[in-house]
Amino acid sequence: MRQVYINGEFKKEDEAKVSVFDRGLLFSDSLYEVTTVINGKLIDFNNHMKRLDRSMTELKFKKLLNHLDILIFHRKLIELNNLKEGMIYLQVTRGIADRSFDMPKDEIKPTVLAFTQEKKIIDSESAKNGIKVMTLDDMRWKRCDIKTTQLLYASMAKTEATQKGFDDAWMIRQGYITEGSSSNAWIIKGKI
Numbered sequence: 253m254r255q256v257y258i259n260g261e262f263k264k265e266d267e268a269k270v271s272v273f274d275r276g277l278l279f280s281d282s283l284y285e286v287t288t289v290i291n292g293k294l295i296d297f298n299n300h301m302k303r304l305d306r307s308m309t310e311l312k313f314k315k316l317l318n319h320l321d322i323l324i325f326h327r328k329l330i331e332l333n334n335l336k337e338g339m340i341y342l343q344v345t346r347g348i349a350d351r352s353f354d355m356p357k358d359e360i361k362p363t364v365l366a367f368t369q370e371k372k373i374i375d376s377e378s379a380k381n382g383i384k385v386m387t388l389d390d391m392r393w394k395r396c397d398i399k400t401t402q403l404l405y406a407s408m409a410k411t412e413a414t415q416k417g418f419d420d421a422w423m424i425r426q427g428y429i430t431e432g433s434s435s436n437a438w439i440i441k442g443k444i
Contacts, residue, residue, distance in 0.1 A: 253265060253266065254333055254367065254368065255329065255332040255333055256268045256329075256365065256366065256367040257325045257328075257329055257364070257365060257366040257367070258270075258363075258364070258365045258366075259361075259363060259364055259365070260364075262325075262328065262329075262332060265367065268365065270345075270363060270365070271348045271363075273348045273349065273350065273351065274345050274347065274348050274363050275345055275346040275347060275348070275349060275356075276343065276345030276346070276363060276401060277345075278351050279353075280400055280401050280402040281311075281345060281346045281400075282343055282344060282345035282346065282363075282400065282401045283304060283307045283308060283311065283313070283343070283344050283345075283398070283399055283400055283401070284341065284342060284343045284344075284399060284400075284401050285300040285301075285303065285304050285341075285342045285399065286300075286339050286340070286341050286342075287300050287326065287339060287340045287342070288338075288339050288373060289330060289335050289336075289337060289338050289339060289340060289368070290337055290373060290374060291336060291337070292330055292335065292336050294323075294326055294327070294330075294340070297323060297326070298319070300342075301319045301322065303399060304342070304344070304399070307398045307399045307400070308344070310395070310397075310398045311346075311398060311400075312355070313344065313346060313362065314359065314362065316361075316362060317344070317362075317364065322342065325366060326340050326342070326366065329366060329367070329368050330368065333368045335368045335370065336370075337370065337371065337372065337373050337374065338368060338369050338370040338371040338373070339368070339369050339371055340366055340367070340368050340369075341366060341367055341368075341369065342364075342365075342366045343363075343364070343365050343366070343401060344362050344363070344364050345362055345363040346360065346362060347360035347361050347362045347363055348360060348361075348363070378419065378435075383418075383419035383420055383435065384417070384418045384419050384420075385413070385418060385419065385420050385421065385422050385432070385437075386412075386413050386416060386418040386420075386421050386422070387421065387422050387423070387424050387429075388409050388412065388413075388421045388422075388423055388424065389423070389424060389425070390423035390424055390425040390430045390431070391405055391423075392405050392406075392423070396430060396431060406423075406431075406433040406434065407433070409421040409423060409433040410433040410434050413433065419435075420432050420433055420434055420435045421433045422437070
């Protein structure tokens, strides 16, 4: 059984619990990062941490985590789960408080959780053959620069794409591609 990290502890996945009063659950008042793992090594970890810091600043989260601590528990998760290829999902919520649209005035402790997931990356079909993509209007809020867990529209877009025989949907706003529903992509024009 997979081991997960929650609030400083490693637990079996079926023993990890989050409060029903966690603002991440009630309001999507939470941030996430997904770091790729190849050959048991974290890919681009430092840039993920920079983006997490930026998102935490934008949402005025207390920065109680340092990158070294996060790196240590990421590496421990890789070891505990014998992960060779896949990803680590990290989520930080504002924490537990009574349900209110106002941000908590009292200092609350954030919830920090992480887990591994095996996934073919190097030899995946999409890496070998590319993917079929459709476009949809980007209906999300305008602060997509903050990496929140508010992913319902992306999930709806991905589902619509799959139902129509595509692998993913690219979201379009004012004539520009803003993001893929579940993918990163690069368009290369001409020679590299």
